[in-house]
Amino acid sequence: MPDASTAVLTIDLAAIAENYRILSEQVAPATCGAAVKADAYGLGAATVASVLHRAGCDHFFVATLDEALALRPIVPTAQIYVLNGLPAGAAEAVAAENLIPVLGTLEQIEDWRQHCRTARPKPAALMIDTGMSRLGLSEKDTVRLAGDPALLQGIPIVHAMSHLACSDDEANPMNIRQLTLFRALTERFPWPGGAKPTLSMAASSGCFLGTDYHFDLARPGASLYGLEPMIGRPNPMRPVVALEGKILQIRDVDLGMTVGYGATHQFKGRSRLAVIGVGYADGIFRSLGNRGAVFVAGERAPIVGRISMDLMTADIGHLSLSACRVGDPVEIIGPHQSVDDLARDAGTIGYEILTALGSRYLRRYHAAGPRA
Known part of the structure; x- marks a missing residue:
């Protein structure tokens, strides 16, 4: 049974049906x-x-x-x-x-x-x-x-x-x-x-x-x-996937402190960290450490330190104290960051991000409408 800290993967079935309609019109009179x-x-x-x-x-x-x-x-x-x-x-x-x-x-x-x-x-x-x-x-x-x-x-x-x-x-x-x-x-x-x-x-x-x-x-x-079909063109497809992690802990850090395995990120001053309950066991690639980002309260928060099996950490020092709390959702994929955006930061492609999404998420399917 998932607890309140379980990350949520939302799959929009109506968007999949709409994307099928878009593609069917694109290739007509061929069959899709x-x-x-x-x-x-x-x-x-x-x-x-x-x-x-x-x-x-x-x-x-x-x-x-x-x-x-x-x-x-x-x-x-x-x-x-x-x-x-x-x-x-x-x-x-x-x-x-x-x-x-x-x-x-x-x-x-x-x-x-x-x-x-x-x-x-x-x-x-x-x-x-x-x-x-x-x-x-x-x-x-x-x-x-x-x-x-x-x-x-x-x-x-x-x-x-x-x-x-x-x-x-x-x-x-x-x-x-x-x-x-x-x-x-x-x-x-x-x-x-x-x-x-x-x-x-x-x-x-x-x-x-x-x-x-x-x-x-x-x-x-x-x-x-929902993935981009063509290089250098706007994506005509509807987004299908959203992924939200949950903040498990908020930590104060100071000058010289480090975070995560290998101590790969050292803080240059006071800041705050959000510890988020997803990691590479959930398909969040280790390559996102110190280069990717999540969105907290709608604001970009850089991932700092290495991604570990169950956890990742984001710098939220630029956010107000009231902007986020333990238990709040963190956007990993969503309106501010598409699957393809996340893939670019990870040095891969959207296909690999989707197929790597783990089994521990609470999956929520948004129902599709009736057949046209």
């Missing part, structure tokens, strides 16, 4: 799906997927088979794509739950083809690598696959995708190189049965690169959860 991998970027896949499904989403992308199996009861009629591909020996389980494996190697394709031959044919997707050099069929293997129709014989290929490496930077020439290669490779295929699959390249940032990148289906993730 949703990436809910990594527990919907740490926000709770079961709850988030239900909200997105009510908002009209019918295409969900997860990373692993376990994520897909957990999601299936939540959205029993939706299409669920397993981005990490077909695990060895998992074809029967994937088919039984009507999941769509995103096949990224010739070996995975052969495994799925054998399953389709011995059981009822089930749909699959292809991942084509156009420059990320991560998962997916290489250009060489894609050309081989396109030139030998027997390799896909009996597999209903319903979707083919690639993934952009630099889509948050619209001026990066990598974008057009990948787009050109993806088009060239997919146009080589004599698709089984003559049925051309739907195509996709755009994740969150790709949705804002223009219609050439939208194809048939977009699969945003981070932007659904």
